[in-house]
Amino acid sequence: MQYLAPTTVEEAVSALAAHSGDCRLLAGGTDLLVRMRSDMADPDAVIDLKRIDALRQINPEDGGWRVGAAVSGAEMGEHEGLVADWPGVVEATNLIGSTQVQGRCTMAGNLCNASPAADSVPAMVAAGAVARVVGPDGTRVVPVEEIPTGPGTTSLAKGELIDAIILPERGARSSDAYLRFIPRTEMDIAVVGCAVSLTLDEDGTCTAARVSLGAVAPTVLLVPEAADALIGTKVDDTALDALAAACSAAAKPIDDKRGTVDFRVHVAGVLAKRAAKIAKKRAGGAA
Amino acid sequence: MSKIHITTSVNGDPTEFLCEADETLLDALRDRLGMTGAKEGCGTGDCGACSVTVDGRLVCSCLMLGAEAEGREIGTIEGMAEGDQLHPLQRKFIEHAALQCGICTPGLLVAAKSLLEKHPDPTEEEARYWLAGNLCRCTGYDKIIRAVMDAAQEMREAS
Numbered sequence: 001m002q003y004l005a006p007t008t009v010e011e012a013v014s015a016l017a018a019h020s021g022d023c024r025l026l027a028g029g030t031d032l033l034v035r036m037r038s039d040m041a042d043p044d045a046v047i048d049l050k051r052i053d054a055l056r057q058i059n060p061e062d063g064g065w066r067v068g069a070a071v072s073g074a075e076m077g078e079h080e081g082l083v084a085d086w087p088g089v090v091e092a093t094n095l096i097g098s099t100q101v102q103g104r105c106t107m108a109g110n111l112c113n114a115s116p117a118a119d120s121v122p123a124m125v126a127a128g129a130v131a132r133v134v135g136p137d138g139t140r141v142v143p144v145e146e147i148p149t150g151p152g153t154t155s156l157a158k159g160e161l162i163d164a165i166i167l168p169e170r171g172a173r174s175s176d177a178y179l180r181f182i183p184r185t186e187m188d189i190a191v192v193g194c195a196v197s198l199t200l201d202e203d204g205t206c207t208a209a210r211v212s213l214g215a216v217a218p219t220v221l222l223v224p225e226a227a228d229a230l231i232g233t234k235v236d237d238t239a240l241d242a243l244a245a246a247c248s249a250a251a252k253p254i255d256d257k258r259g260t261v262d263f264r265v266h267v268a269g270v271l272a273k274r275a276a277k278i279a280k281k282r283a284g285g286a287a
Numbered sequence: 288m289s290k291i292h293i294t295t296s297v298n299g300d301p302t303e304f305l306c307e308a309d310e311t312l313l314d315a316l317r318d319r320l321g322m323t324g325a326k327e328g329c330g331t332g333d334c335g336a337c338s339v340t341v342d343g344r345l346v347c348s349c350l351m352l353g354a355e356a357e358g359r360e361i362g363t364i365e366g367m368a369e370g371d372q373l374h375p376l377q378r379k380f381i382e383h384a385a386l387q388c389g390i391c392t393p394g395l396l397v398a399a400k401s402l403l404e405k406h407p408d409p410t411e412e413e414a415r416y417w418l419a420g421n422l423c424r425c426t427g428y429d430k431i432i433r434a435v436m437d438a439a440q441e442m443r444e445a446s
Contacts, residue, residue, distance in 0.1 A: 003291060003308035003354040026352070033350045034331045036309060046308070048355060074344065098420020099398065101332055103344040104351070186419035187333070 002045040009054065009134055009163050012047055017136045017159030019045050025161055026050075027070050028104035030097060031113045055163055058082055063169030066132075069108035069162050073120075077102070086167050087282060088176030088195055088275075092123035095180060098187055108162045114148040117190045117215035121148070123178040125212035125222050126195035129167050135160035145212075148219045174199040175282030177275045180214070181259075181267050190215045191259040194247065194271035196279045198230060204285050206230045211243070211272060216251035216264050223250040226272060235280045243276055244269030295356040297322070298366025306353035313337045315353030316363060324364035324393045328422065335421035338394035339363050345401040347420075364393035367400065375445075376400055376438045383434035387425030395421045399435045407443055411436060 006012040016023055021044030026032055035041035049055050055068035058079050065082050073093045076082055083090050089107075096105045096119050110120045111131065124144040131142050136159045144165070147154050156162070176197035182188035193214030201207050211226035226246040233239035253264035281287065290305035297320065304319040316322045316339070328334035330349050337348040340362035367374045376399050379385070386392045395418065402409060402417045409417070414435050415428070423431060 001307075001309040003352060005354070005357070026355075028350075029352070029355075030332055030350050033311065033352070037311075037330050037349075046352070048352075050355065072344070097332060098335060098347075099401075099417050100335055100338055100345050100347040100420045101350070103341070103346040186416060 001043055003048065004045060005048045005051040007051050007053070009052055009161075012049060012052065012161060013134055013136060013159060015045075015047055016161060021045065023047065025112070027106040027109040028072060028101075029109075030101050030105045031109065049161075052163075061166055065167045066164045067107060067167065068164050070106055073102040073105050073107075074099075076107070082167075085170040086123075086127055086176060088178045088197065088279065089120065089123040089127050089129070089167060092178035092180075092193075092195060093120040095119045095178075107165050111144060111147050111165070112154055112156070112162060114150070114152050114154050114219075115189075116148075116151055116218055116220060117193065118220065119178070119180060119190055119193055119214070121220040122193045122195040122212035122214040123176065124165060124167075125220055126176055126178075126197040126210045127167055128197070128210055129165050131162045132164045132166060133160050134163045141166070145220065145222050150218045171199060173201070173283050173285075174208075175279050175284075177278035177282065179271045179275045179278070181271060183258075189258065192216055192251075192253075192264050192267045192271055194268060194275050196230075196272065196275040198235070198276070198279050198283060200235075200280070200283050200285050204234050206233055206235050206239075206280075211247065211276075213247060213251060213268055213272075216253040216268055221250055223247060225250065230276060235276060235285060240273045240276060244273050247272040291354050293353060293357050295359055295361055297361045298363060299360075302361075304353070308352070308354060310353045311349050312339070312341075312351040312353045312356055312361070313348035315356070316348060316361075319353070322363055322365050325397075326390050326393060328390065328394075333420070333422070334391070334394075335398060335418075336391050336394040338397040338421065340397065340401060343404075345398055362397070364397050367396060374400065375441050376403070376435065379434040379438040379441070380431070383430045383437065385426060385430040385434040386423075391421060391423040391425075395423065395431060399438070402435070403439050403442060407439065407446075409436075409439060414439075 180190035180193040229242035326336040328336035
């Protein structure tokens with residue numbers, strides 16, 4: 001295996017595009033190294049993205065934030081501006097693994113690993129985040145929900161990489177939240193995850209919302225019907241019941257060792273209600 | 288395939304080693320540098336027995352390539368005591384009998400030291416969450432938490 005450590009995005013893209021064999025990108029490595037060890041991956045080359053300075057930074061962009069593809073969960077949690085604007089995205093990312101894993105894991109890696117149960121992905125989807133994709137033909141900007149196409153697969157073409165996740169501007173009276181269900185208190189994979197992002201007007205009426213579910217389908221879902229259940233309401237009990245029903249209806253999970261279909265369908269609704277309440281409170285809404 | 292030459296710093300000492308491209312930092316520490324304090328428990332980032340710090344950040348050395356250590360500052364359990372002088376956490380682990388078989392202990396000590404550097408006055412809950420990625424199958428964790436909280440208090444009083 002070859003280990004490459006380019007110092008610019010251009011170098012990384014040309015190395016990726018030029019390599020004919022199995023060439024993998026290394027951001028945090030918390031999934032890739034596990035796969036290599038368990039013989040699920042045997043790459044011919046690994047391109048380490050952490051020597052590219054720009055990819056290790058969190059910078060303001062168009063009123064929002066550009067988070068480099070090699071920024072760790074721990075670094076996001078320590079960034080006051082990012083936490084203030086997108087607490088749900090940060091709390092979701094900070095749920096990945098242990099303190100040790102937080103020192104390495106990245107949002108872009110979590111997205112490209114393409115697990116339906118990835119914690120940060122529903123939060124990014126609810127936030128309306130976009131991935132900046134760089135490749136041999138230039139740069140394109142792709143909604144995060146269009147990156148994973150199924151468990152372990154993405155829409156990235158050969159030679160393309162994600163160099164940053166861009167979170168949009170967070171307006172007034174707006175916030176987000178992410179919750180997951182796991183049978184333990186830490187160190188587990190989501191049985192169901194749900195993220196809610198919403199905006200309230202001065203009267204406390206919800207004017208915009210996005211709701212996303214994880215671990216209930218082959219990819220993380222954006223659920224417009226669930227957002228519709230909140231928009232135009234005061235996010236009261238009636239609206240929350242409609243939200244829960246929409247989330248349960250959208251959930252198309254499988255039975256596996258972590259949970260049954262019935263349980264996941266039910267819990268999708270329960271988590272949506274709770275996450276919406278947290279997002280509402282964070283946005284300054286009345287309890 | 289020729290080996291990669293890595294120049295790094297381990298516990299403050301300039302260090303060089305040769306490693307394969309797909310070799311983990313844990314294997315490089317143990318097999319190239321003879322530093323066997325960090326243990327391989329699971330090899331998949333679940334148990335924390337291989338905990339080290341990289342540029343001050345707590346990580347699992349089994350989830351990092353040795354080649355990534357180029358130019359970084361690595362901290363391991365071997366750098367915790369100063370000569371014969373044990374670190375307060377090490378003393379408190381002994382006093383509280385916070386270990387039995389000892390496999391998890393280097394990782395727990397490195398992780399606990401990193402906790403107290405960031406949060407000198409942690410709540411018990413904060414300590415338990417911080418150390419959730421360090422598995423111990425002997426102690427039931429209670430003595431470990433008592434040792435960490437006691438060491439934290441002693442270190443605060445001493446500073």
